[in-house]
Amino acid sequence: MHAVMERAAAEAQAMGSKDIEAEHLLLAVAREPEATTRELLDSAGLDYQTIKDALQSEFEQSLGAAGISVTDRDMLRPRRSIRRPSDAGASAKLVLERGMAAVGDKKDLRPAHILLGLLELKAGTVPRALALAGVDRDELKARTRAALPRAGR
Template sequence: MSAIDHYINAVMERGEAEARADGSAAVEAHHLLLGIAAHAETAARAVLESAGLDRPAIRAALDREFEHSLSAAGVSLAAYDLPAAAPDPERRVGVGASSRLALERGFATVDRKKDLRPAHLLLGVLEAEVGTVPRALALAGVAREDLANRAREAAATEAW
């Protein structure tokens, strides 16, 4: 297995753990983003950190996005005492559409798999124009396009 295969597997496993912790039925792009942020010593993580996005900051942005989405539907999170997610370690967690699309976008940025770098995977997540990740980044005050440009630059120079 190549280094990028190990990296992708590690991000997917972390994404699955994040999805389970959320009580989600599928690994979505925001779970991949958390997995990328948790993986040490990559240009992808450095790009996120350059924008102040470590794992806790991303989790906080995702929580704000959830609350904001509920309020758009007329539901106040403060008005309800929602129970914490109850992870089920036995439940199978699938791969969601947003993570599939993020992987496809990331892979499409290179001609050959051997040229794929962790920053390409981040770029695939960041290039989504709609969805949880773009909304969460906007609410966190992060310019998604700037971050994507930094990921592109990192991918072009990242040694593997």
């Protein structure tokens, strides 16, 4: 799990965030080499770039909903943070909490548990981005639960 958190911190830094949030965990999980998680994401048509594009679309739609129109795409590009975030923000804490709820012991936490925690989110950037990507979250959640070891369900 340390590797996922490190990748999430790198994503947060690249996006100019001061904390690691759920979207950074999603991007980190998308880069996960572990076969089960890879297969789950692939089955939903998700890869790193698809998720990145969906997050960008979600950002643009959120701006539009707030009445903000940005015609200069360069204005939307994140500015890399100087400092690498080490703290989990509220959405990441919720994901980790929900992922941990699906596992008996913290040492058994796997990337698929984080994916499950992400899929459990009811509101926020990640659910909106996954909807924009055309993901059936309930179906992916069911497949993720089925793929977890018995003790981790």
